[in-house]
Amino acid sequence: xxxxxxxxxxxxxxxxxxxxxxxxxxxxxxxxxxxxxxxxxxxxxxxxxxxxxxxxxxxxxxxxxxxxxxxxxxxxxxxxxxxxxxxxxxxxxxxxxxxxxxxxxxxxxxxxxxxxxxxxxxxxxxxxxxxxxxxxxxxxxxxxxxxxxxxxxxxxxxxxxxxxxxxxxxxxxxxxxxxxxxxxxxxxxxxxxxxxxxxxxxxxxxxxxxxxxxxxxxxxxxxxxxxxxxxxxxxxxxxxxxxxxxxxxxxxxxxxxxxxxxxxxxxxxxxxxxxxxxxxxxxxxxxxxxxxxxxxxxxxxxxxxxxxxxxxxxxxxxxxxxxxxxxxxxxxxxxxxxxxxxxxxxxxxxxxxxxxxxxxxxxxxxxxxxxxxxxxxxxxxxxxxxxxxxxxxxxxxxxxxxxxxxxxxxxxxxxxxxxxxxxxxxxxxxxxxxxxxxxxxxxxxxxxxxxxxxxxxxxxxxxxxxxxxxxxxxxxxxxxxxxxxxxxxxxxxxxxxxxxxxxxxxxxxxxxxxxxxxxxxxxxxxxxxxxxxxxxxxxxxxxxxxxxxxxxxxxxxxxxxxxxxxxxxxxx
Amino acid sequence: xxxxxxxxxxxxxxxxxxxxxxxxxxxxxxxxxxxxxxxxxxxxxxxxxxxxxxxxxxxxxxxxxxxxxxxxxxxxxxxxxxxx
Numbered sequence: 001x002x003x004x005x006x007x008x009x010x011x012x013x014x015x016x017x018x019x020x021x022x023x024x025x026x027x028x029x030x031x032x033x034x035x036x037x038x039x040x041x042x043x044x045x046x047x048x049x050x051x052x053x054x055x056x057x058x059x060x061x062x063x064x065x066x067x068x069x070x071x072x073x074x075x076x077x078x079x080x081x082x083x084x085x086x087x088x089x090x091x092x093x094x095x096x097x098x099x100x101x102x103x104x105x106x107x108x109x110x111x112x113x114x115x116x117x118x119x120x121x122x123x124x125x126x127x128x129x130x131x132x133x134x135x136x137x138x139x140x141x142x143x144x145x146x147x148x149x150x151x152x153x154x155x156x157x158x159x160x161x162x163x164x165x166x167x168x169x170x171x172x173x174x175x176x177x178x179x180x181x182x183x184x185x186x187x188x189x190x191x192x193x194x195x196x197x198x199x200x201x202x203x204x205x206x207x208x209x210x211x212x213x214x215x216x217x218x219x220x221x222x223x224x225x226x227x228x229x230x231x232x233x234x235x236x237x238x239x240x241x242x243x244x245x246x247x248x249x250x251x252x253x254x255x256x257x258x259x260x261x262x263x264x265x266x267x268x269x270x271x272x273x274x275x276x277x278x279x280x281x282x283x284x285x286x287x288x289x290x291x292x293x294x295x296x297x298x299x300x301x302x303x304x305x306x307x308x309x310x311x312x313x314x315x316x317x318x319x320x321x322x323x324x325x326x327x328x329x330x331x332x333x334x335x336x337x338x339x340x341x342x343x344x345x346x347x348x349x350x351x352x353x354x355x356x357x358x359x360x361x362x363x364x365x366x367x368x369x370x371x372x373x374x375x376x377x378x379x380x381x382x383x384x385x386x387x388x389x390x391x392x393x394x395x396x397x398x399x400x401x402x403x404x405x406x407x408x409x410x411x412x413x414x415x416x417x418x419x420x421x422x423x424x425x426x427x428x429x430x431x432x433x434x435x436x437x438x439x440x441x442x443x444x445x446x447x448x449x450x451x452x453x454x455x456x457x458x459x460x461x462x463x464x465x466x467x468x469x470x471x472x473x474x475x476x477x478x479x480x481x482x483x484x485x486x487x488x489x490x491x492x493x494x495x496x497x498x499x500x501x502x503x504x505x506x507x508x509x510x511x512x513x514x515x516x517x518x519x520x521x522x523x524x525x526x527x528x529x530x531x532x533x534x535x536x537x538x539x540x541x542x543x544x545x546x547x548x549x550x551x552x553x554x555x556x557x558x559x560x561x562x563x564x565x566x567x568x569x570x571x572x
Numbered sequence: 573x574x575x576x577x578x579x580x581x582x583x584x585x586x587x588x589x590x591x592x593x594x595x596x597x598x599x600x601x602x603x604x605x606x607x608x609x610x611x612x613x614x615x616x617x618x619x620x621x622x623x624x625x626x627x628x629x630x631x632x633x634x635x636x637x638x639x640x641x642x643x644x645x646x647x648x649x650x651x652x653x654x655x656x
Binding site for chain 1: 578581582585589592593596600601604605606608612616617618619620623624626627628630631632634635637638639641642645646649653654655
């Protein structure tokens with residue numbers, strides 16, 4: 001041990017223990033310092049969060065294990081098509097800032113189902129809202145726990161289940177103790193950790209490959225080897241040689257790219273754990289501003305990801321293609337043991353054939369390892385590799401915490417306080433909220449340890465559901481004074497059901513199943529949220545025409561939320 | 573008076589939102605998707621232009637759009653006396 005310490009420094013694993021240990025201590029310290037004493041602090045952090053802090057917290061809340069770990073990998077393997085995630089997951093913030101956040105803040109409630117229930121003067125609408133919020137949040141949180149487990153198992157070499165349990169305990173500690181207040185300030189810290197962890201290796205590799213320290217420019221630059229070739233041209237060439245589509249071209253149909261992008265944008269704007277963040281600021285103008293800050297902070301990572309994707313893809317092809325299996329570096333072997341890289345020497349020549357043709361291809365690389373393995377592939381120092389592990393954990397934990405809060409407030413506030421037992425005391429509600437968070441963590445942990453086969457499929461379902469349900473209901477609630485409960489409820493129900501039908505039909509083979517050739521208008525299940533959303537709008541408006549107008553009082557509320565001044569504090 | 577004031581404010585707000593959403597649609601769905609192939613004929617540095625809009629440019633414009641909106645609305649709030 002001493003011997004290897006002297007030669008190799010302190011090593012990746014020890015670095016990981018140190019960095020993960022330090023960051024976890026900070027999160028727990030913040031949670032203790034900012035624990036919640038009232039339901040108001042628990043649900044909306046007391047309503048006095050500054051736009052900058054809220055922007056950072058929103059960015060960390062939003063950027064999940066999927067953004068940090070998976071996205072660059074997906075882009076890496078899909079080239080141009082990866083743009084659906086880039087545009088889809090950022091463009092939604094424009095909708096959020098222009099169409100939702102200021103008005104919901106003015107409305108001044110704790111949760112999204114709260115808005116739906118009050119605006120549409122109906123507990124049925126509220127219940128539909130609660131159910132949607134729970135489905136969306138649970139599918140999401142399971143994916144986060146999975147991400148935590150993945151990082152722990154690879155970098156700390158503990159069992160993946162132990163990893164999930166450690167993650168559960170940490171999240172439980174600060175979500176249950178601190179509520180929204182604790183979560184907000186831990187998320188501020190987590191944003192700093194995750195953005196630093198994502199940028200450092202990207203900058204290193206950009207300099208290595210192109211000599212340009214800014215990754216966003218680097219991947220459009222010439223190679224540093226003096227050949228005068230542009231990096232992207234080289235990658236297009238490499239891809240074509242191996243039989244893949246040119247990297248900058250992509251292979252999805254235009255209508256599908258269009259539909260998926262729109263569904264993700266609208267879904268983003270309709271996600272309850274994102275919307276609820278705008279209830280925590282003081283004034284309407286702060287809500288607008290913090291949406292801008294949040295997107296700016298998100299875009300730093302999102303514009304770097306496609307650069308990382310190009311660097312990683314090029315590096316990987318050059319490292320493995322037609323090289324002998326025996327000569328593969330250490331990272332290759334380590335990831336092989338996790339099952340995320342598999343090599344089958346089909347023609348027995350001892351070389352790795354990595355090609356598009358499935359019959360001859362010998363190498364399968366999982367999307368999820370590109371970001372995690374990237375620093376190792378590029379032979380960066382140990383502390384950078386460890387930093388990526390700490391960043392991935394920050395991304396997964398911050399999102400998990402935000403989702404757990406939505407789950408617990410949906411149960412304690414919307415379900416118990418507003419529907420089941422309106423007489424519950426403030427103290428009782430706070431206990432219920434904490435208990436609900438505990439149960440939610442356990443359920444999420446269970447799914448993290450025993451991932452149902454449909455986790456990956458249901459992440460797209462979560463966006464589709466949000467797009468098909470909340471988005472039209474909120475937009476119509478703000479911009480269409482005459483929209484009534486009959487219209488909104490039938491719109492949400494039809495929207496969700498059509499989305500569920502299409503997803504289960506083409507993802508799980510229910511209702512007779514079907515293949516790509518049977519897709520309606522050539523739109524994939526991921527993009528169907530767009531169709532379901534349009535359906536929701538149409539149904540809402542048609543039903544409204546045949547049913548009574550909303551009460552005058554409700555119409556006055558709508559006029560009131562359109563005016564920014566006098567936004568009181570969030571109330572019951 | 574206050575209702576008229578509120579109506580005029582809302583009208584101007586809607587106009588801003590529509591203009592900004594047109595830009596939002598043009599850079600992402602327009603330049604990044606529908607007209608990507610035509611734009612790919614042009615290059616800036618190593619980027620084909622359509623590809624650049626899809627994976628970089630549209631996102632920069634999104635950020636600018638929100639900050640433009642913040643500025644416009646802060647001015648509008650003042651104009652109508654809603655900045656209290």
